[in-house]
Amino acid sequence: MTAKTPPIRLAIHGGAGGIRRDKLTPEREQAFVQVLTQSLQTGYQVLVQGGTSTDAVAAAIVIMEDSPVFNAGKGAVFSHEGHNELDASIMDGASLNAGAVAAVTTIRNPILAAQAVMTNSPHVMLIGTGAEHFAAEQGLEIVEPSYFFVQHRWNQLQKAKENEQIALDHDLETESQTQAKTQNDEKHGTVGSVALDHYGNLAAGTSTGGLTNKRFGRIGDTPIIGAGTYADNRSVAISATGTGEMFIRTAAAYQTAIQVRLQNMPLAQAADDTLAEIAAIGGEGGLIVLNAKGDYALRFNTSGMFRGVIGNDGIVHIGIFPGNEIPAQSR
Amino acid sequence: MTAKTPPIRLAIHGGAGGIRRDKLTPEREQAFVQVLTQSLQTGYQVLVQGGTSTDAVAAAIVIMEDSPVFNAGKGAVFSHEGHNELDASIMDGASLNAGAVAAVTTIRNPILAAQAVMTNSPHVMLIGTGAEHFAAEQGLEIVEPSYFFVQHRWNQLQKAKENEQIALDHDLETESQTQAKTQNDEKHGTVGSVALDHYGNLAAGTSTGGLTNKRFGRIGDTPIIGAGTYADNRSVAISATGTGEMFIRTAAAYQTAIQVRLQNMPLAQAADDTLAEIAAIGGEGGLIVLNAKGDYALRFNTSGMFRGVIGNDGIVHIGIFPGNEIPAQSR
Numbered sequence: 001m002t003a004k005t006p007p008i009r010l011a012i013h014g015g016a017g018g019i020r021r022d023k024l025t026p027e028r029e030q031a032f033v034q035v036l037t038q039s040l041q042t043g044y045q046v047l048v049q050g051g052t053s054t055d056a057v058a059a060a061i062v063i064m065e066d067s068p069v070f071n072a073g074k075g076a077v078f079s080h081e082g083h084n085e086l087d088a089s090i091m092d093g094a095s096l097n098a099g100a101v102a103a104v105t106t107i108r109n110p111i112l113a114a115q116a117v118m119t120n121s122p123h124v125m126l127i128g129t130g131a132e133h134f135a136a137e138q139g140l141e142i143v144e145p146s147y148f149f150v151q152h153r154w155n156q157l158q159k160a161k162e163n164e165q166i167a168l169d170h171d172l173e174t175e176s177q178t179q180a181k182t183q184n185d186e187k188h189g190t191v192g193s194v195a196l197d198h199y200g201n202l203a204a205g206t207s208t209g210g211l212t213n214k215r216f217g218r219i220g221d222t223p224i225i226g227a228g229t230y231a232d233n234r235s236v237a238i239s240a241t242g243t244g245e246m247f248i249r250t251a252a253a254y255q256t257a258i259q260v261r262l263q264n265m266p267l268a269q270a271a272d273d274t275l276a277e278i279a280a281i282g283g284e285g286g287l288i289v290l291n292a293k294g295d296y297a298l299r300f301n302t303s304g305m306f307r308g309v310i311g312n313d314g315i316v317h318i319g320i321f322p323g324n325e326i327p328a329q330s331r
Numbered sequence: 332m333t334a335k336t337p338p339i340r341l342a343i344h345g346g347a348g349g350i351r352r353d354k355l356t357p358e359r360e361q362a363f364v365q366v367l368t369q370s371l372q373t374g375y376q377v378l379v380q381g382g383t384s385t386d387a388v389a390a391a392i393v394i395m396e397d398s399p400v401f402n403a404g405k406g407a408v409f410s411h412e413g414h415n416e417l418d419a420s421i422m423d424g425a426s427l428n429a430g431a432v433a434a435v436t437t438i439r440n441p442i443l444a445a446q447a448v449m450t451n452s453p454h455v456m457l458i459g460t461g462a463e464h465f466a467a468e469q470g471l472e473i474v475e476p477s478y479f480f481v482q483h484r485w486n487q488l489q490k491a492k493e494n495e496q497i498a499l500d501h502d503l504e505t506e507s508q509t510q511a512k513t514q515n516d517e518k519h520g521t522v523g524s525v526a527l528d529h530y531g532n533l534a535a536g537t538s539t540g541g542l543t544n545k546r547f548g549r550i551g552d553t554p555i556i557g558a559g560t561y562a563d564n565r566s567v568a569i570s571a572t573g574t575g576e577m578f579i580r581t582a583a584a585y586q587t588a589i590q591v592r593l594q595n596m597p598l599a600q601a602a603d604d605t606l607a608e609i610a611a612i613g614g615e616g617g618l619i620v621l622n623a624k625g626d627y628a629l630r631f632n633t634s635g636m637f638r639g640v641i642g643n644d645g646i647v648h649i650g651i652f653p654g655n656e657i658p659a660q661s662r
Contacts, residue, residue, distance in 0.1 A: 091580075095612075096580045096581065096612055097580070098579065098580050102458065102550075103458055103459065121546070122576065123545075123546060123549045123576060124550075124575075124576045124579045124580065125549070125550040125551075125555075125579065126546065126548045126549055126550070127433065127434055127458055127459070127548045127550055128434065128458070128459055128548050129547070129548065130546060130547035130548015130549065131548050133547065133548075134546070134548075214454075215452070215454060215457065215461060215465070216460070216461035216464065217457045217458045217459050217460065217461015217462050217464075217465075218454045218456070218457055218461065219433075219455075219456040219457070219458055220456075224456075224555060224556075224557070225555075225558070225579050225580060225582070226555070226557040226558060226579070226582035226585060227556075227557060230582070244455075245453065245454060245455045248429065248455045248456065248556050248557070249422075249427045249428070249429050249455065249556060250427065251556070251557035251561070251582055251585035251589075254557060254582035254585055254586070255585070255589065258582075258586065258589055258593075259593070262589075262590070262593055262594065263593065281426075281427055
């Protein structure tokens, strides 16, 4: 890269969790890789054409929201009551502006609603029907809740409920083990993106359907600025995925950013430190981190994290299990 | 204090804002001081009797929620649609456990619901009717929305709406000035508490009715762990009040805590640094901060903040305008 070409970079994740190599069929892996590739290329096009990092982040996330393979937008998991309740947030590292929506059920692309809250309202966070009214006023696409229905997710809810029912007939230990297992199996799928644009500005965004069989009204870390998403040009842009409650309690995204800013910590170390703090209170997941020089770290303490990165050369790199991300063509 | 008497401490705030000496009648000042005193004494009794810091924080906040003079619980301001939408959060510095409720309309004491979420659910944040169902299951007192009605607050909403209406007939600058003024006048009144118990454990909690004339579904910093509330025995317990959006964007409570932990910064300096960052993006408000030695700082960058503190000696100290808090008896 010459001095005349400022660095651009976009990284994404499609959730971290107990992804097992032996359970991931080649067909299913290919489905994930295909959407990750399309997401990276879409965000990259925004950056190459001189678009902003927030627009690139939103564009990359829209692709994953529109795909049924991730737990965001179409393909979101079902709450206990059988609804799809969606959360998303976005942050602009140049201005520290931010927007978020939570518990929305009719907005096709929650990340675009979060962006509209950031850009066109004095507020940071709108929830429920209030957020839906705002999105409609903003001209965003409103859909029937049935748009989000995916048979596979519905089956997961029924299975989760059955397990809970069986467990309730047994002792408490079995119950909590079953619940833990159900939650663990289903928590990968939150999506997120971080980007650096030609102007040297960072942005981050995250979108999710939450937990299968979650209690009505539960909000995880995804729409919480400082927990699931943070961006500050002085440090890094971050998107998180994992056991949301522990990411809130440790202010995971902000903690990672401030350690880089105050202690000049390498990105991977800052992310690993945060994940260690999360592990210490029983949580797990992943963080994608990017600074204004284009350096990045995609870290997780689960068996895998769907992830990818693209830079000035336009070559898509994808990773699922530990190890460096590799060019998508050579998979 | 001898080595045999571990320090206990409780501090509270009743909101920061454009409090004007010439507008604060002696009667109204007395009403504030009376509730602050009762709140401090109630929390102190919990601590003296060997209760936990989280119970002390909750008890102190319940007094302020039950009083119509503060913008929390009874006396909450009205949203644009004429509802009282309440938010609260609480955090235990020993375990980093936390709980929050947002946009609830029928829970008499939102802080107790936040505490129940922390203690009796696997989640951190529940919103809306989901949170209300949970609170009812937990045996908390559910009230008619009319319980929260206070004539004075209703008049404030009508005035805010009138101003907006007039402003809409004029140019945009006038409109935003009027809105800014309305929000500024009404934002003081959020309540919060931090406590240190006999066991050396810190806790923090915050409760609010949000902004007069706020958009339906708007969530401020109060129920956001890391923004309005944070507690960590390794650093400090914090409760915030002010222009919520800017406190979210700067992760105000967490930022203050981590600066104390990583940089060993004096409490007042850490709070002032955070308030300076908030001012830099156009915000204002206050922070109350307490560490596990019993040191505290009650800081604000507005003209005043209703606040008070009590320690082992049981003497209530109260402050409204800049300067040290003074014994309530000598006011």
